[in-house]
Amino acid sequence: MTATLTPSRISAAQLVAALSVRDLTDPAAGPHALQALLGAAVDALAARWGCAVEVHRPSPLVAVEDNYDRLGYAPAAATRAGRYSRYVSDTVMLRSHTSAGVPPALRGLAARPGPPADVLLVLPGLTHRRDVVDRLHVGTPHQLDLWRITRDAPVRVPDLLDMVDALVTAVLPGARWRAEPAEHPYTTDGLQVDVRTADGWVELAECGLAAPHVLRRAGLDPARHTGLALGMGLDRALMLRKGVPDIRLLRAEDPRIAGQMLDLAPWRPVSALPPVRRDLSIVLDGPVVDPELLGDRVRTALGARADALESLDVLAATPHEDLPTPARTRLGTRPGQLNVLLRLVLRPVDRTLTDAEANAVRDRVYAAVHEGPHHEWAAC
Numbered sequence: 001m002t003a004t005l006t007p008s009r010i011s012a013a014q015l016v017a018a019l020s021v022r023d024l025t026d027p028a029a030g031p032h033a034l035q036a037l038l039g040a041a042v043d044a045l046a047a048r049w050g051c052a053v054e055v056h057r058p059s060p061l062v063a064v065e066d067n068y069d070r071l072g073y074a075p076a077a078a079t080r081a082g083r084y085s086r087y088v089s090d091t092v093m094l095r096s097h098t099s100a101g102v103p104p105a106l107r108g109l110a111a112r113p114g115p116p117a118d119v120l121l122v123l124p125g126l127t128h129r130r131d132v133v134d135r136l137h138v139g140t141p142h143q144l145d146l147w148r149i150t151r152d153a154p155v156r157v158p159d160l161l162d163m164v165d166a167l168v169t170a171v172l173p174g175a176r177w178r179a180e181p182a183e184h185p186y187t188t189d190g191l192q193v194d195v196r197t198a199d200g201w202v203e204l205a206e207c208g209l210a211a212p213h214v215l216r217r218a219g220l221d222p223a224r225h226t227g228l229a230l231g232m233g234l235d236r237a238l239m240l241r242k243g244v245p246d247i248r249l250l251r252a253e254d255p256r257i258a259g260q261m262l263d264l265a266p267w268r269p270v271s272a273l274p275p276v277r278r279d280l281s282i283v284l285d286g287p288v289v290d291p292e293l294l295g296d297r298v299r300t301a302l303g304a305r306a307d308a309l310e311s312l313d314v315l316a317a318t319p320h321e322d323l324p325t326p327a328r329t330r331l332g333t334r335p336g337q338l339n340v341l342l343r344l345v346l347r348p349v350d351r352t353l354t355d356a357e358a359n360a361v362r363d364r365v366y367a368a369v370h371e372g373p374h375h376e377w378a379a380c
Contacts, residue, residue, distance in 0.1 A: 008082035009089065014300065018086065018094055018128055019060065021140050024250065025124040025234065026057065033261050034142060034250070037171060037238050038124050040264075044170035045146065045163065051118040058101045060126055064093050067100040070217050072185030084292070086128045094128035098143040099186065099231060101125075103218055109149060110219030121147040124234065130296035133312035135246040139299050142234040147210060149220070149227045157189050160207060163228050164193050168204065171237050182206055186214045187229050197240060204240070205232035243267040246349065248307055254350035275310060275347040276355075278362040283331055283372030286338045289317050294369060301368030305361055308348045312365075315341040332373040342369075 024032040046053050068080055079085065086094040101123040109115045123145040131137045148155065161179065168177045175195045182192040187208025194201040210227030235247055244250065244267045249257055256270045291314060299306045317340045320333040331339055344365060346358050366376065
């Protein structure tokens with residue numbers, strides 16, 4: 001690994017838990033609407049171009065070099081830090097994006113005596129990251145990378161826009177889209193693709209022309225090979241397609257919900273369950289609250305219970321220096337720490353928690369994140 005950052009490693013238990021999460025895009029694990037959405041996207045592009053299609057499903061354990069270095073990430077890029085990425089060792093990690101599978105796929109093309117002159121590389125699957133807790137985010141989102149690689153038939157920006165149009169039409173029929181300039185270490189002429197929804201513009205994908213350095217490092221001559229590169233969050237795309245309001249519904253086991261996750265028909269709401277709220281006053285080592293790291297710590301602490309947590313919100317964060325003296329004494333804060341008010345919104349998708357169950361979740365969260373000397377609740 002060439003990064004100057006020293007990453008922290010996940011535990012063996014965390015690794016086992018991560019590898020146990022079902023990949024909803026994989027038919028081998030059972031049917032799911034994500035597979036229908038994936039199929040629609042791939043079929044549309046293959047029909048538009050008449051190209052070969054290759055689906056790659058490599059292990060989620062990847063070389064750090066493939067996840068970062070061979071895609072062009074700088075050695076000191078912030079995304080390499082342990083607060084974002086899940087390292088297993090100094091050289092192996094759980095992929096943080098499906099783009100980590102692109103360098104090996106390109107190397108495979110380069111190693112063939114007669115690779116196709118026009119091929120669409122399809123790389124779907126789970127990714128692993130630290131993220132906030134709300135109805136739109138999980139720590140293991142599904143992503144899709146689509147890379148069209150051509151030989152002796154250069155593709156350009158108009159071809160990229162044609163790719164976007166075909167993809168949006170297939171995934172979100174009738175949706176308006178726009179493309180704004182964006183930078184990625186593995187593309188040139190990068191774009192962010194947004195679609196119009198009832199709540200305004202929402203990001204759907206990012207794309208660009210395959211960067212020559214990525215092709216060259218894989219053994220493909222950029223003078224002969226060019227490419228289109230696009231990455232899309234499949235969970236968000238499916239939620240937009242079906243009108244699903246909460247990402248946890250994609251994995252719900254309630255038959256009323258799970259049955260709706262087998263096709264692309266519009267979402268039919270099930271009975272709304274009342275939320276249970278619990279507020280916590282905790283102490284964190286400062287100087288600021290990191291919502292993504294906090295969300296990851298809470299998910300890890302709750303384990304199988306994490307599906308009960310609809311959202312985790314920071315209502316207030318007060319530095320030790322700004323706290324009244326009685327509050328400092330009660331909390332036992334010291335300089336550099338924060339008193340943080342958290343709100344847990346607890347609402348499993350299939351039932352309402354009892355007070356005792358809600359308190360048990362609250363206690364476990366408190367024990368996992370509170371860093372002060374005085375404890376108000378004990379872990380369950």
